Amino acid sequence: MGKLIVQGGTPLEGTVAISGAKNAALALLAASFLSRGEVILENIPAITDVNVMLDIAKEMGGEGEWIGPNALRLNLPDTISCKTPYKLAKKLRASNLLLGPLVSRFGWAEVALPGGDNIGTRPMDLHIKGLSAMGASLTVEHGYICGGAQGSKRLQGAKIYLDFPSVGATKNIVMAAALARGQTLIENCAKEPEIVDLANFINAMGGKIRGAGTDLIRVEGVEQLEGTAYSIIPDRVEAGTYMIAAAATRGRVRVTNVIPTHLHGVTAKLREMGVQIEEDDDSIVVDGRGELNAVDIKTLPYPGFPTDMQSQAMALLTTVPGTSMIVENVYENRLRVVDELQRMGAQIKIEGRTAIIDGVASLSSAQVKASDLRAGAALLIAGMTADGETEVCGLYHIDRGYEKLEEKLTALGAKIRRIE
Known part of the structure; x- marks a missing residue:
């Protein structure tokens, strides 16, 4: 050690x-799963957590590599696996941020309950509540959150109130809503700068998100998101x-x-x-x-x-x-x-x-x-x-x-x- x-x-x-910001980098790596094109992320810190998230993307069938000291290239094709590998997810709390992108773009997710620092209880209930309001059917079994969008395989916009301004839940719901049909309103959401950076990144890929940084975020779902180059905060x-x-x-x-x-x-x-x-x-x-x-x-x-x-x-x-x-x-x-x-x-x-x-x-x-x-x-x-x-x-x-x-x-x- x-x-x-x-x-x-x-x-x-x-x-x-x-x-670059660790907590922004991990969210943007997760949001890259929403894109049908190549994503280049700049000002990425070369730290263990980022490398673990990159390894998760590659093990699921994505393509990712460092192209400079602080720049990454990612490509997540339509054929990737929707199941996160437990052996990697247990090392990283932010692996739970793949739930929203996987359900929203691919219609299905099996996301291992994450690991990370033991700093206290960080339940997934608000994440599940938000996606369920958009039409996802999710269960927790055998150490995984499993399920997907019902019917058309596309989530539906909804009005969601968070009981607590959870940063992780806000990120997951924003990412899920980016490709949902119609408008999603997220009330009492987190206002951290990393939320704003995530919204700016999704908008750079063609998303329609307003209000990030306030306690009310509006997301107008789009048909698909394209690749982009983006430098994090x-x-x-x-x-x-x-x-x-x-x-x-x-x-x-x-x-x-x-x-x-x-x-x-x-x-x-x-x-x-x-x-x-x-x-x-x-x-x-x-x-x-x-x-x-x-x-x-x-x-x-x-x-x-x-x-x-x-x-x-x-x-x-x-x-x-x-x-x-x-x-x-x-x-x-x-x-x-x-x-x-x-x-x-x-x-x-x-x-x-x-x-x-x-x-x-x-x-x-x-x-x-x-x-x-x-x-x-x-x-x-x-x-x-x-x-x-x-x-x-x-x-x-x-x-x-x-x-x-x-x-x-x-x-x-x-x-x-x-x-x-």
Whole structure:
């Protein structure tokens, strides 16, 4: 599995360029199954999750290959299998995003119940509810969601209200509706930038989607979608991770290739903490060299503070004077990182879904293990602030979602080396 050895105590300084968004890339790879022509995706991060999704497409009978460091070519013919391979799907939560495209274009799907990070309950009920409203008949049996469109093999537009603004369900329903007959209205849907990117991509293939980024999306179904070339948005979670790392190490870092409006939830909390932030059109400068103060954070759906940034924020707050509080409102298992931070001397108390953090002067080095992707990033941040040498195990999680993480951190002055 390997590990990263982190020597703490060096403030980060310099400039770092952000890669394409993991969560957008995986959704667009799934949406490529809707296209009858060749799709070229650019600004794709070369990470494990993307390669797993590419392998799924190829094992199902599609054609896919890297055509550059961050570009993919895909072609999904009419003859592909509609069954996702379990051995790959169990590695990747986003494999569930193939449900909507397969049912919508091919009329049938057998999608293995997915794996991925164990950060809490992420049921498929809203996905199934949305597709069922459009005429799909779906059952869950033997570890698969099975079924398809009834009658004409084409889904019908419908009015769908989501009980919770689920990002995954919103993506699946939007993709399913893209080829459905008539108009689909999705109410109380997720508003994340990755939803907007997905809609823009489908529209570039000939789709008719309006309202992405609001809580009401209208999709007018079309007969078919054609190939296109498309460049995905920057990764706001990767950007936020480097911003928090700069503040945690009391350094100064310019983060480039970002869309600052996508990060307002993070920048607002950093400013409240006393971090100096300067924004440009496509860059953010983070200066954490001043005095920092405790804050309270509640994770919420976008545009609130993202759950994907909660673990990293906790690592930062462990060395901020005073008492801070984090309330995790999205995934109950996000607080599993607390045990590992406590091994490094963090003073954190858990009450239900709330973490109460009393800042300490400094953390101490230890051997720790990542339990999920964002916990891995948090432990690296903690290691960069700690006295001595910290070993971070569980690199599989980190490699799933961060492109060249230790290489980029090393360029900013961090002392990190990988041991395979």
